Amino acid sequence: MKKMLLFFSLLGVLFVASGCLNEGDAQKITVQKRTGEENIFEDFKEVTQKKQVEEAIDIVKNANWENVKVEMARYADYQFQFPAKNSDGSEDKIASYLLWISPNGENLEMVTDSDKYVTLTKQDSAALYEILTGETLMK
Template identity: 60%
Template sequence: MKKLCLIVILFSLLLPTIGCVADVQEQKITVQKQVGEDKVHEDFREISDRKKVSTAIEIVKSADWENAKIKMERYPDYQFQFPLKNGSQDKIASYLLWISPNGENVEIVTDGGKYVKLTEQDSATLYEILTGEALS
């Protein structure tokens, strides 16, 4: 009887933890890269490493976003998406990313009309996560 009680207690403690781990493992970032001079993007990478996904999401969420209508002179260099948990709803957050002309920062625009130019450090970190390359 004691063994059964112990098993039930352990199971009840581990079950919520297993659910949380499954949620984190399912998070991934999909990245598309611009090809040619047109507005055509093709699948480029998929990032599923939990630490990289968490870091990228944290950079994007903590950025100092502005509500602004931005008109860029060229099509975005990359597009990326990741799932967002918003209460009980799952959403896909989509972003358009440009490398600034000086090559030291990235600029991001959302389809909801928000804009941010990331710091050099955040730009380098996010760019490396998304592309696997250093920002030059």
């Protein structure tokens, strides 16, 4: 009887330990919001819900990026980062993006540190903005 109790106790510990290890694999998006008129950002939100993270990554990866260096008229409204995965599933580096709300308030514009630029469609802009901020994109 004591051996059975010991066996199930060890089995329970193994399940708990493996669950804790899997939590470290979860991707998250870290969002910072610009404060004031300067180029200073403060932590705003972390997106940890797997479905939202995957949707945001899909929007960003499937956007029609242009290889062009742009200079925006003002500082970015937000910046966000998430771990980028290699084709083999391992994490390579942190992907970082600067994000602007367009003057018409209907689209998001993004720039990467590797001189890529994109203006998202209205639909993708609304979806990504809601994921990153929890708010509806104003029109």
